[in-house]
Amino acid sequence: MIAHDSHVPLYIQIKDYIRLNIQAGVFPENSRIPSERQLAEQFQVSRLTVSKAINELIQEGLLHSHVGKGTFVSSTKIEQELRTLTSFTEEMIRRGQRPSSRVLYAAVEPASSEVTKALLLPSGTKIIVLRRVRLADNQPVALETSAIVAAICPGIVDKHDFSQESLYQVLREECGIRIAYARQTFESRQATPEEQEALHLDPHTPILGITRVTYNAQEQPIEYVRSAYRGDRYKFNAILRYGE
Amino acid sequence: MIAHDSHVPLYIQIKDYIRLNIQAGVFPENSRIPSERQLAEQFQVSRLTVSKAINELIQEGLLHSHVGKGTFVSSTKIEQELRTLTSFTEEMIRRGQRPSSRVLYAAVEPASSEVTKALLLPSGTKIIVLRRVRLADNQPVALETSAIVAAICPGIVDKHDFSQESLYQVLREECGIRIAYARQTFESRQATPEEQEALHLDPHTPILGITRVTYNAQEQPIEYVRSAYRGDRYKFNAILRYGE
DNA sequence: GGTATAGAGTGGTATAGTCCAATTTTGCGT
């Protein structure tokens, strides 16, 4: 399986091995692959060599990992299909940067008129408001405020630490909510004083402002988000379809 | 410089150090940066830690290396500045504004490396370059440069007046080319001097920069566009699908 | 029955060293 005397580097051979097993269905989507220590023992190589192979596959989007849990096969459609909308966390991992967050505010409160309008809610509906500074490699990249109807996902504010976890992942795994599509607007503007402070910006720094309403497959609005991305640190990628 | 007792991983600090030195011009473009062993000695870390930092920067495209020669700062010019967008004409009509254009440049010429890379073309391929100021109700809104393979739509530069006609409409009706989807990047930045002049802007005006590669249904790249939209006059709307 | 807590397992980070192949530099013999 793995040839130590080959001219092909071991970590490349291990990458190929894992990739083939994913393609062959031996490692199904979302399943855990053997631990780095197990693979190192199996192939009689050092753990670092296995780790290098796995990290390159993470970089390529085939795998993702969590300390203490293991390494998992990603849903491969993300890269292969024409797929577009990713959470900040997933997008940063795909780019090879480490995402993290600083939670500025997290609470349940009645929806503002801006939110009721965007999500088509009756006024007074309780929503979860989550306001975070998003960081990539520990550098602040964006200020983001999310609003989700509290009833569809009760109690997640207290149960989860969103400085580490992905909101979309929690919605998916904890509440069974799958986001199907989103309407977004993009604009370029100057930073507000609040954004300047939160993101450590100079005045005149250009901001990529994004508002987003996400919907499930039943076309019910799920979440409303306003984000301010640092223009000098972030480019937004999207695949857009014509017509329909 | 490098704090061993910080909570920030050493290799991240080293990445930041190198990145900052590149930005500050200490490590100019195409220059050699210190060897891995020198940096390891300088920061009192193991060579592997420096190597990890450098390899991630190589991954990100900031550096490139050759065994026996060293590690060099890549030239970033290729990925810098200018962009484009959807059918401006159709979008403006949808918004109830009157679209028009001022053609700054229209010619057939060999593709630049930026274009060949984006459209996956052999170098030297002839392309149509179309550079226009886009206006809404006679107010300049964007500066847009399009590149299309000349062979797929011969002679349209001479036959059509793109100050009035929509490029996409001509492609569709004259050449039978239907655009299926596009990959776009969005960014927020300050206007370049050229854009300031073309769009009558003050310095510091935020620009919504968009690059786009459009594809037909057969997934062949058709067109590469770079646009600069006035941040104060334009918001971009999109519907994005979430995969999986 | 519920709740701490201890332990095992996980990936992340880091060290110190080895060998290798590609490349540049150096120095020696002519």
Add this chain to the structure above:
DNA sequence: ACGCAAAATTGGACTATACCACTCTATACC
């Protein structure tokens, strides 16, 4: 001066080991 071989340097690959923070689970305790 010149050519060429040896030496030094460089990044690439790899091993063995260590400690950390996190996650999960099983056990002990109340």
